[in-house]
Amino acid sequence: MRVKVACVGGGPAGLYLSILLKLQDPAYEITVHERDPEGSTYGWGVTYWRELLDKLHAHDPVSARAVAESSVRWSEGVAHVRDLATRQPGDTGHGIGRHRLLEILAARARSLGVHLRYEDGITPDTVPDADLVVAADGVHSALRTAHADHFGARLTPGRNRYLWLGTPHVFDSFTFAFVESDHGWIWCYGYAYSPERSTCVIECAPETWTGLGLDRADEAEGLATLEKLFAHVLDGRPLVGRSSGGGAAQWPTFRTLTNRTWHHGNLVLLGDAAHTTHYSIGAGTTLALEDAMALADAVRTHDGLPEALAAYERVRKAALLPAQSAARHSAQWYENLTRYIDLPPERMFALLGQRHSPLLPHVPPQLYYRLDRAAGQLESLRRLKRWLGPRLARTPLG
Incomplete structure (x- = not known):
């Protein structure tokens, strides 16, 4: 059958x-x-x-x-916070x-x-x-x-608003950019998907979305606002929306x-x-x-x-x-970004990488960072000890 x-x-x-x-x-x-x-x-x-x-x-x-x-x-990530940037190696994406x-x-x-x-x-x-x-x-x-x-x-439903865009700018690594506007923080995630194009996802809190007028702007006006805010990571290249018309861009909550x-x-x-x-x-x-x-x-x-x-x-x-x-x-x-954003960029980026942790929201960020670094050093020592163990056992004494 x-x-x-x-x-x-x-x-x-x-x-x-x-x-x-x-x-x-x-x-x-x-x-x-x-x-x-x-x-x-x-x-x-x-x-x-x-x-x-x-x-x-x-x-x-x-x-x-x-x-x-x-x-x-790509095998690196970069985070731009205000006018500072930090770059770190990572797994190949x-x-x-x-x-x-x-x-x-x-x-x-x-x-x-x-x-x-x-x-x-x-x-x-x-x-x-x-x-x-x-x-x-x-x-x-x-x-x-x-x-x-x-x-x-x-x-x-989540709290933040987001917009999925494209750009002819090709990011050389997975890129985060956090920009402080007069109405609060707005940020993007950018990554290449071909030798000519990248994805650029924009996210912000609802009060920032309305404060910047993105809730009322048509698509062209909204893209122009975003291109100015993120010009430093886009190299002046444009953002591309889904529609070619003049209607408002859709900013859903996830x-x-x-x-x-x-x-x-x-x-x-x-x-x-x-x-x-x-x-x-x-x-x-x-x-x-x-x-x-x-x-x-x-x-x-x-x-x-x-x-x-x-x-x-x-x-x-x-x-x-x-x-x-x-x-x-x-x-x-991301919904609690202000808890982390004023840390030194390398520490903020480190906690960005730890954002999946259920403990992070309940531990002061600076303390969590120090504990995480200490735990990482201990694990490095454990790996070194495991690596040295058989070799030391084979080393003649005297």
Whole structure:
């Protein structure tokens, strides 16, 4: 019997799941339904780390190689605070254009025989007849909303306003810039996603947003204001918005989504339809792709669909707990920026890197910094002792 899978949503999670299921069983009849035209997408670039690339190589080396070849890399972070800057080495990060990522995954899915249907919006009344229906239709998932009481979705709004932009300025490292305006602090996160383009996310408290007039400005006026504020990190290059019209830019507050359960009959949630984590930890695409890996593995290793979906939910909910905790504390760090911003830049940057810690909000920042440094030195001594131990044992005495 042919197994039919309908994936509603042609983002990274839906496309990658279709690839993995086809690789596991070429007899699967898989259709991805995407409401938007092919090649249209929101956002600019996405970030990921080496660990994800290793997992992609383990599951499908063909698409993994294409993703790696289309990515840019950085190994430093820099923070600008007022007119001071500090730079620190870090783990190697990767950036890839969202459009390019979708292009790679769509081409790979097609090559395996997946049916891709664009401009094919699916509603709860037009759900395809399939053995497995995957709701990969985002945070506002219509398929999830149709069974709202069952899934128990909960949206928790954050405090700060943010705006996702692009720029032709290419950042040479992951860049933070904190600017003090007459109405409070406003900051950006910037990272390259191609040799020609970067993503630039702007964030500020609601009182700064209104004080600067960004709530009332049309898109062109708002971009002009932001370009002046961040000219020192943009090298005078422009910022690019999503719209070419004169309407107001959308400055949402981030909403964290959780669901009580992730499946209902033959319907299962994937990616942002199941969960969201604050953008400041840069894990959204990674977690969505890991969802796809886990769901494909569960389908492969369980004979029955109910058992497979239950196992998928159990595995992913457990795996998400650290990321959700890190994202919650990261968002709170920025919401309480004034607690840290007047530290010397290198100390502020160090605590920026520690923003996932549940202890940081409860310990005076200067004390936390000293304790963290002391703990780091002790760990360095422990590593040195472990390294020297066997060597000293082999060293002749006298």
